[in-house]
Amino acid sequence: VAGLAARSLAGLPEVHAGDDLAAMIASRSGAGGEPLRSGEIVAIAHKVVSKAEGAVVDLTAVEPTERAYELAAQIGGGAGATGATGPAGAASPKDPRAVQVVLDQAAEIVRAERGVIVCRTHHGFVCANAGVDASNVEDPDTVVVLPLDPDRSARRIRARLRELTGESVGVLIGDSFGRAWRHGQCDVAIGCAGIAPLDDWRGRVDGHERVLRATWLALADAVAATAELARAKDSGEPVVVFGGLERFVTEQDGPGAAALVRPRDEDLFL
Amino acid sequence: VAGLAARSLAGLPEVHAGDDLAAMIASRSGAGGEPLRSGEIVAIAHKVVSKAEGAVVDLTAVEPTERAYELAAQIGGGAGATGATGPAGAASPKDPRAVQVVLDQAAEIVRAERGVIVCRTHHGFVCANAGVDASNVEDPDTVVVLPLDPDRSARRIRARLRELTGESVGVLIGDSFGRAWRHGQCDVAIGCAGIAPLDDWRGRVDGHERVLRATWLALADAVAATAELARAKDSGEPVVVFGGLERFVTEQDGPGAAALVRPRDEDLFL
Numbered sequence: 388v389a390g391l392a393a394r395s396l397a398g399l400p401e402v403h404a405g406d407d408l409a410a411m412i413a414s415r416s417g418a419g420g421e422p423l424r425s426g427e428i429v430a431i432a433h434k435v436v437s438k439a440e441g442a443v444v445d446l447t448a449v450e451p452t453e454r455a456y457e458l459a460a461q462i463g464g465g466a467g468a469t470g471a472t473g474p475a476g477a478a479s480p481k482d483p484r485a486v487q488v489v490l491d492q493a494a495e496i497v498r499a500e501r502g503v504i505v506c507r508t509h510h511g512f513v514c515a516n517a518g519v520d521a522s523n524v525e526d527p528d529t530v531v532v533l534p535l536d537p538d539r540s541a542r543r544i545r546a547r548l549r550e551l552t553g554e555s556v557g558v559l560i561g562d563s564f565g566r567a568w569r570h571g572q573c574d575v576a577i578g579c580a581g582i583a584p585l586d587d588w589r590g591r592v593d594g595h596e597r598v599l600r601a602t603w604l605a606l607a608d609a610v611a612a613t614a615e616l617a618r619a620k621d622s623g624e625p626v627v628v629f630g631g632l633e634r635f636v637t638e639q640d641g642p643g644a645a646a647l648v649r650p651r652d653e654d655l656f657l
Numbered sequence: 658v659a660g661l662a663a664r665s666l667a668g669l670p671e672v673h674a675g676d677d678l679a680a681m682i683a684s685r686s687g688a689g690g691e692p693l694r695s696g697e698i699v700a701i702a703h704k705v706v707s708k709a710e711g712a713v714v715d716l717t718a719v720e721p722t723e724r725a726y727e728l729a730a731q732i733g734g735g736a737g738a739t740g741a742t743g744p745a746g747a748a749s750p751k752d753p754r755a756v757q758v759v760l761d762q763a764a765e766i767v768r769a770e771r772g773v774i775v776c777r778t779h780h781g782f783v784c785a786n787a788g789v790d791a792s793n794v795e796d797p798d799t800v801v802v803l804p805l806d807p808d809r810s811a812r813r814i815r816a817r818l819r820e821l822t823g824e825s826v827g828v829l830i831g832d833s834f835g836r837a838w839r840h841g842q843c844d845v846a847i848g849c850a851g852i853a854p855l856d857d858w859r860g861r862v863d864g865h866e867r868v869l870r871a872t873w874l875a876l877a878d879a880v881a882a883t884a885e886l887a888r889a890k891d892s893g894e895p896v897v898v899f900g901g902l903e904r905f906v907t908e909q910d911g912p913g914a915a916a917l918v919r920p921r922d923e924d925l926f927l
Contacts, residue, residue: 568927569919570916
């Protein structure tokens with residue numbers, strides 16, 4: 388019988404730069420809850436990964452460039468907050484220092500208006516404000532940026548969890564992204580290890596022996612979206628553990644979430 | 658403790674026009690499995706809803722227009738199948754009759770190339786081939802189209818499930834859509850009843866008493882994406898039942914998945 392179960396990991400303490408996040412996860416998953424088992428998937432909100440890696444910027448040390456002042460003035464304030472468009476949370480768009488951090492994270496600006504800068508990040512992800520985020524941060528003068536290489540972060544956490552627990556789990560790092568064409572955000576995978584990011588059914592036959600012509604599931608994104616349902620956003624529970632997805636967990640670390648990035652010239656949905 | 662569980666409903670027979678789909682679901686959920694309980698969410702792959710509603714087109718009765726012949730020639734064949742872009746399954750793009758069905762379902766053509774016609778449907782959804790689908794269909798000369806009004810379909814199924822079981826569940830109808838910027842498809846909600854389609858955290862405070870500026874979760878889409886993980890695509894199990902999401906199930910039917918459609922002039926992700 389197919390089926391899946393997800394449990395949110397309670398009691399993870401506040402994460403700081405240099406913390407051994409995998410050890411915190413291994414310890415919490417053993418404490419009172421069920422220990423991790425091989426074949427499970429551990430989905431982690433990117434913010435705690437970023438914090439552990441010190442991917443946090445002190446705004447008081449940021450010198451905005453002329454371009455940041457211009458953009459801050461151009462996009463205006465407020466609309467991002469009340470949000471007809473509802474992009475992901477970010478530092479106040481009025482603050483040229485926060486805009487400078489966004490510019491530093493961006494490889495390309497897609498749109499900049501209504502309080503939001505939609506960017507392609509240096510990783511290739513297209514999201515609001517290049518993933519720069521001020522929510523759930525202790526110090527209001529700091530913002531959290533995306534991990535430098537989230538696939539590498541996932542691989543490291545996976546290896547460390549194996550070292551600590553002896554179990555081989557899949558690891559996924561998620562963030563909430565706005566989408567084209569549809570309101571609201573869904574969590575997507577920005578990093579993963581030991582999970583097939585895409586499940587390719589193209590060319591396989593369906594239940595009626597007909598070829599499934601173009602079924603190509605973004606598995607890692609589906610897992611990320613599911614993690615969002617297993618916790619409340621304000622619960623301080625950034626880690627969700629999945630059972631029932633063993634068939635998608637791989638021995639090798641695999642290509643990571645980088646495989647989910649679609650080059651612009653292949654994109655028919657724009 | 659937060660958490661969720663999803664089980665795929667085994668043994669649903671092949672669905673035909675006029676079938677009472679809700680009765681089939683209620684009967685299968687009682688047979689051997691756990692019966693439905695109030696507060697659960699029943700996620701249904703659109704194809705069985707379409708089939709029950711007779712939203713199936715006989716290609717032998719379709720007279721392609723000049724425009725259909727032109728488009729069929731213009732987009733070429735094959736690429737959609739091997740798919741660098743990987744849009745959702747659809748009838749052969751070489752077949753002008755299938756192209757005619759796509760045109761009949763489309764309010765607007767977004768892109769037409771590489772074997773795929775990305776459309777905005779008359780519902781407002783942007784997807785490959787207007788959701789016209791030839792996979793998992795018994796007769797190779799037929800294609801399945803999206804339900805005429807999937808939110809109404811969801812409301813009807815919900816009401817009928819309540820009538821049959823006495824339980825008040827949420828009902829969601831999903832389909833696999835390709836996305837801008839990212840490879841692969843994720844299931845999204847094309848219809849729902851008794852589920853808040855969007856969970857609006859904008860203006861609420863986070864764990865550190867800071868305002869979550871623009872967090873606006875596409876809940877119904879996350880549930881749809883999760884359903885995809887709880888079954889194998891070829892298993893003939895189009896129905897997934899969720900527990901643990903009671904907080905998102907509403908007494909009223911609510912605005913439905915229509916609330917997820919983003920008007921083009923509000924879209925910053927294009």
